[in-house]
Amino acid sequence: MALRKTLTLAGSDTSGGAGIQADLKTFQEHGTYGMTALTTIVAMDPENHWHHQVFPIDVETVKIQLKTALSVGIDAMKTGMLPTVEIIEVAGQAIKQSGITNVVIDPVMVCKGEDEVLLPENTVAMREHLLPVATVVTPNLFEAGQLAEMGALRSVEEMKEAAKRIHDLGAKHVVIKGGSELKTEKAVDLYFDGDTFELLEAEKVDSTYNHGAGCTFAAAITANLANGKSVKEAVHAAKAFVTAAIEHGWKLNEYVGPVMHGAYNKK
Ligand SMILES: Nc1ncnc2c1ncn2[C@@H]1O[C@H](COP(=O)(O)OP(=O)(O)O)[C@@H](O)[C@H]1O
Numbered sequence: 001m002a003l004r005k006t007l008t009l010a011g012s013d014t015s016g017g018a019g020i021q022a023d024l025k026t027f028q029e030h031g032t033y034g035m036t037a038l039t040t041i042v043a044m045d046p047e048n049h050w051h052h053q054v055f056p057i058d059v060e061t062v063k064i065q066l067k068t069a070l071s072v073g074i075d076a077m078k079t080g081m082l083p084t085v086e087i088i089e090v091a092g093q094a095i096k097q098s099g100i101t102n103v104v105i106d107p108v109m110v111c112k113g114e115d116e117v118l119l120p121e122n123t124v125a126m127r128e129h130l131l132p133v134a135t136v137v138t139p140n141l142f143e144a145g146q147l148a149e150m151g152a153l154r155s156v157e158e159m160k161e162a163a164k165r166i167h168d169l170g171a172k173h174v175v176i177k178g179g180s181e182l183k184t185e186k187a188v189d190l191y192f193d194g195d196t197f198e199l200l201e202a203e204k205v206d207s208t209y210n211h212g213a214g215c216t217f218a219a220a221i222t223a224n225l226a227n228g229k230s231v232k233e234a235v236h237a238a239k240a241f242v243t244a245a246i247e248h249g250w251k252l253n254e255y256v257g258p259v260m261h262g263a264y265n266k267k
């Protein structure tokens with residue numbers, strides 16, 4: 001079988017656990033050929049409690065990277081941190097024009113442990129330009145509440161309502177990650193295909209070493225789609241992959257603990 005090509009349009013996480021670094025490691029673990037289009041650079045200030053600083057890439061530079069990557073014919077792609085409205089618009093247009101069918105939108109709005117949320121106008125732009133081109137969208141509880149205009153989500157019932165609203169905005173499949181935020185015994189995610197709901201459950205890991213979990217989950221879905229799995233199969237396999245990664249999360253320094261991207265294949 002020819003090597004399947006995967007693309008991430010996302011930010012660089014200098015600390016290596018999230019962003020394009022998580023995506024490439026995850027793509028590799030799934031035996032796909034990973035490519036990147038960089039949207040922003042995130043650096044951390046070691047002298048100021050590891051405070052995140054975000055340096056967006058010029059929109060023309062994002063455009064030319066997308067043109068380059070999409071010209072080779074991509075089997076599946078994902079988006080991650082998109083720092084400006086202009087970049088979100090360019091992403092939506094490029095995806096639409098390319099005709100690519102396996103598109104995972106991870107609507108990153110905030111980094112774990114950081115209070116600063118990306119600008120509210122970015123959420124508006126995501127609704128308009130990214131949800132309509134999404135094969136799968138993977139918001140966490142906070143992001144789903146923002147996209148659905150429902151504020152904080154606290155229960156599976158509220159997650160169901162949010163999933164319906166997000167589906168109505170154009171995303172074909174919706175996965176809302178309850179993760180460690182939802183007050184349930186297990187780590188519960190809700191999957192909605194526009195027709196039926198399914199709960200994906202895994203043991204909740206008692207750990208704060210979960211940096212990059214969201215990116216890893218979305219990248220695993222992307223690689224599984226590239227490898228020919230159905231959306232439902234791709235999501236289930238990604239859940240097992242990310243659970244193992246969280247179980248083996250580790251301490252990089254006193255501020256951040258990344259997941260172990262390759263843990264699933266070492267089991
Ligand atoms: N403590 C945990 N134990 C097990 N699974 C978790 C835990 N926290 C998050 N997950 C799972 O990891 C995946 C990524 O979720 P999450 O970390 O909430 O995303 P994000 O990084 O976007 O906030 C989801 O499948 C979620 O259920």
Ligand SMILES: Cc1ncc(COP(=O)(O)O)c(C=O)c1O
Binds near residue numbers: 010011018112210214
């Ligand atoms: C570039 C980048 N993308 C995405 C994220 C979100 O990461 P997570 O998978 O932990 O939600 C971060 C968080 O630091 C980041 O730096």
